[in-house]
Amino acid sequence: MKSDRLRRRHATAKIFRLLCAAVAWAGVVILAVLLFHVTREGIRWLDFQFLTEFPSRFPEQAGIKSALWGTVWLITLTAAISIPVGVAAAIYLEEFSPKNRLSQLIEVNIGNLAGVPSIVYGILGLVLFVRFLALGRSVLAGSLTMTLLILPVIIIAAREALRAVPDSIRQAAFALGATRWQAVRAQVLPVALPGILTGVILALSRAIGETAPLVMIGALTYVAFVPEGPMDAFTALPIQIFNWASRPQEDFHQLAAAGIIVLLVTLLLMNATAVWIRQRAERTGR
Amino acid sequence: MPQASTAKSLQAGASTRKYRTREELIRFVLFLCAFLSVLTTLSIIAILAWEAYSFFREVGVFDFLAGTRWTPLLEPRSFGVLPLVAGTLQIVVGASLIAIPVGLASAIYLAEFASSQVRRVLKPVLEILAGIPTVVYGYFALTFVTPLIAGIFPSTQIFNAASASIVVGIMVLPMTASLCDDALRAVPESLRQGAFALGATQFEVTLRVVLPAALSGVMASFVLAASRAIGETMAVTLAAGATPRMTLDPLQSIQTMTAYIVQVSLGDTPVGTVEYQTIFAVAALLFTITLGMNIIAQRVLARFREVYE
Amino acid sequence: MNTLTKSEAPISSTQQPRPVLEVVEVTIRYGEKPAINKVSLSIPQHRITAIIGPSGCGKSTLLRAFNRMNDFIPNVKMEGQILYMGSDIYVREVDPVEVRRRIGMVFQKPNPFPKSIFQNVAWGPSINGFTRNLEARVEQSLRRAALWEEVNDRLHESALALSGGQQQRLCIARALAMEPDVILMDEPCSALDPVSTARIEDLMFELKERYTIVIVTHNMQQAARVSNLTAFLENGSLVEFGETDQVFTRPRNKRTEEYVTGRFG
Incomplete structure (x- = not known):
């Protein structure tokens, strides 16, 4: 026979379990509410014209052409710089680095950099790229800032992918008289590539949504043109959303929602690619 | 004599020297890429230190750190950073009130109760929540959460700490949940088996055995979440307002350190003035606090992993 | 065992062919603990030398010292000399990469690259600058590894689709493509079924015509079947080294006798 005490214990356990489950599923509810709210607010403004018009004082004429192209430029350039540098850094740390103080310092440092607030990267970009290197408020300055921001993410992901490559492959390559670099380039890297790509896409999708660093380097200006080179001024999708969201009028809020839909669909596509x-x-x- | 030629050919010949040089060159380039991260940190520290130094030549360190009035852009100017710190703290506490219990409970559910199918649904949902840009959360706070709060408390201001706290809490929730999940799953199965064998219920096992064993990892995840909340920028800029003030009322407009930096960089404050330098002083404070918290959390996590791996 | 002291020493005094590898007073430590303790032996050309001993006796460590694969393990320290064709492979001027090009290795578990069969065999020669007649070289290596007949119609399919035994012969072909002098085999059959094992053992007989083979095995029957010479290691020390017949039928050492007759420990 179950004692009262035991029954009480089982009841507590059950309540606790239900509570945890309810709370865990709350995340799904929140996501659903957020997506529903954004869609309901923004879908009305989302048409072809929204994608092909420049921003405007008049909500019904406003579009995200410059923001969309600015984001495309920004991310392409960021990818072009951050992928080779990040993967190279990961290769060094995972395949080449001797186990010494300096390697340890670099490793700890990368972990800490991943936790630095993005706005601090914005200040770094402002002083280092915009002013000191005199790149101005250009796409290049923005991309370099974004590169520094997502490098830790890329490095950490790429290292994980490299670490997952079985050591037997390296051994086989070395036993054939391959140098470290030959082994890495021809055998290890191809195996790690899918993992690296997944990490890179996730890092880039973070860059697409980042707003604060771009605000810091001054990308929040009225831009009614599409950048034609890395030295051109630019705006970007999250900046445009921020701009519209910070205005008091309801119409602009709904434009922001329409912009958010475009941003989220882009992110969704990138994540789907990664998966x-x-x-x-x-x-x-295997 | 073949032996002599072997001896010689094992040594670095002309062709060997060539690839050795190439190998060294590649190694050096790879090293530079890795070292770039150290340079990044050094640049951040150098820039913040240099600019903050010129700020503190004009404003006393004590006046900055202990002053309770922050009006650098208005006359009479005052550079007491505490209102910004208080605003930030309010967001962090509010966000933690959401992220810590919800994150921990979700993690307990994921690690201790959920089947692998449920994990396969919930984990990606958390990842998606973590991947939504902060500006989107800002918009959500402003256009959804604030009206909701105002519906319950009519005295709510359009910009208020509560709304921003809630969305920042949602933002750091996935990180808290996933780090707690890692910590709980690092606890060896044998500990659970032992407790079950003594006739404990799942609840007792979780609360009395698993959670204490994972405690340092769980605490570290809280610290990391708080550090993330401190550095959060766009949601608080959009939703919490631009009124530096020391208040405990979450329904009022406040300003955080990050939101202040954005405000100045959006305005027309002339570069080089002491008003402009304030952003570097505030950023230096922000960087120091978050870095300190991250280092502590990483240390705790490293020690935690050592225990179980 | 008195002929292996100096590389200049005349080698004609014994009936064994001249040594390809000579191990002189080698001690290998992981950290402080010696895994190999003052081992000396010499490995003759075109013979199969087996290294046997209980697990953990250091036989793999010794084998990996022959092509400097221990370089990749941190905290490994070696004292003594290992001479290849009379020259010390551990002196500064010697490039370990050059050593590995002459001394090939086959591992315990088949570890083909996740690429095509052809690419697996061709990669070694191509990184070393042998790009002419690569097809012929691949064919020759696969033939010597007794794999050609089974794979010649699917050279460009993934090596991972092969059976375990085929994969191991592919790994042997891959090593042969480098045209090494010596092939080190680290328990090459331990992951294979008896039929595949027999095929590889047959193959080793054919290969010794051209190559010197050193095989580490925990399987005494295998050592007895395939090898010409046997070295018995225990706790990092060389207990006995001699003709396989002699080691297995008339061991000089009590420990060896106990081990080969299965009354060990």
Whole structure:
């Protein structure tokens, strides 16, 4: 027979379990509410014209052409700089670095950099790239700032991907008289590539949504043109959303929502690509 | 004599020297890429230190750190940073009130109760929540959460700490949940088995055995979440307002350190003036606080991992 | 065992062919603990030398010292000399990469690259600048590894689709493509079924015509079947080294006798 005490204990356990479950599923509810709210507010403004018009004082004429192209420029350039540098750094730390003080310092430092608030990167970009290197408020200055911001993320992800490559592959390469670099380039890197790509895409999708550093380097100006080179001024999607959201009028809030839909769809596509790459690699690999 | 030629050819010949040089060159380039991270940190520290130094030549360190009035852009000017710190603290406390219990409970559910199918649904949802840009959360706070609060408390201002706290809490929730989940899952299965064998219920095992064993990892995740909340910028800029003030009322407009930096950089404050230098002083404070918290949390986590790995 | 002191020493005095590898008073430590303790032996050309001993006796460590694969393990320290064709491979001027190009290795578990069969065999020669007649070289290596007949119609398919035994022969072909003098085999059959094992053992007989083979094995029957010479290691020390027949039928040392007759420990 169950004692009262035991019954009480089981009841507590059950309540606790239900409570945890309810709270955990709350995340799903929040996500659903957020997506529903944004869609309801913004869908009305989302048409072809919204994508092809420049921003305007008049809500019904406003679009995100310059912001969209600014983001495309910014992310392309950021990817072009951050991927090679980040992967190279990861290769050094995972495959080359001797186990000494300096390597340890670099490792700890990367961990700490990942936790530095993005606005601090904005200040770094403002002083270092915009002013000191006199790049001005250009796409290049923005991309360099974003590069520094997402490098720790890329490095950490790429290192994980490299670490997952079985050591037997390195051993086989070395036993054939390969140098470290030959082994890494021809054998280790191809195996790690899907993992690295996944990490890179996730890092870049973070860069797409980052606003604060761009605000700091002064990307929040009225830009009614599409950048044509890395030295051109630019605006970006999250900046445009911030701009519209910070205005008092309801119409601009709804424009912001429409911009958010475009931003979230872009992020969704990138994440889906990352998941697809990961699954494909799992299927073809061992 | 073949032996002599072997001896020689094992040594670095002309071709060997060539690839050795190439190998060294590649190694050096790779090293530079890794070292760039150290340079980044040094640049941040150098810039903040240099600019803050010129600020503190004009304003006393004590006046800055202990002053209770922050009006650098208005006459009479005053450079007491405490109102910004208080505003930031209000957001952090508010966000923690959401992120800590919800994050921990979600983690307990994920680590101790949930089946692998449920994990496969919930984990990606948390990842998506973590991947939503902060400006979107700012918009959500302003256009959804604030009207909701105002519906309950009519005295709510359009910009208020509560709304910003809630969305910042939602933002750091995935990180808290995933770090707590890692910590709980690091606790060896044998500990749970031992407790179950003594006739404990799942609740007792979780609360009396697993949680205490994972405590330092869980605490570290709280610190990291708080540090993230301190550095959060766009949501608080959009939703919490631009009124530096020391208040405990979450329904009033406040200003955080990060929001102040954005405000100045958006305005037309002339570069080089002491008003402009304030952003570096505030950023230096922000950087010091978050870095300190991160270092502490990383240390705790490192020690925690050592125990179980 | 008196001929292996100096590289200049005449080698004609024994009936064994001249030594390819000579181990002189080698001690290898992981940190403080010696894994190999003052071992000396010499490995003759075109013979199969087996290194046997209980697990943890250091046989793999010794084998990996021959092509400097221990370089990749942190905290490994070596004293003594290992001579390849009379020259010390551990002196500063010697490039370990050059050593590995002459002394190939086959590992315990088949570890083909996740690429095509052709690429697996061709990669070694191509990184070393042998790009002419690569097809012929790949074919020759696969033939010597007794794999050509089984794979010649699917050279460009993934090596991972091969069976375990085929994968191991591919790894042997991969090593042969470098045209090494010596092939080190680290328990090459321990992950294989008996049929695959027999094929690899047959293959080793053919290969010794051209190559010097050193094999580490925990399987005494295998050592007895395939090798010409056997070295018995225990706790990092060389207990006995001699003709395989002699070691297995008339061991000089009590410990060896106990081990080979299975009355060990």
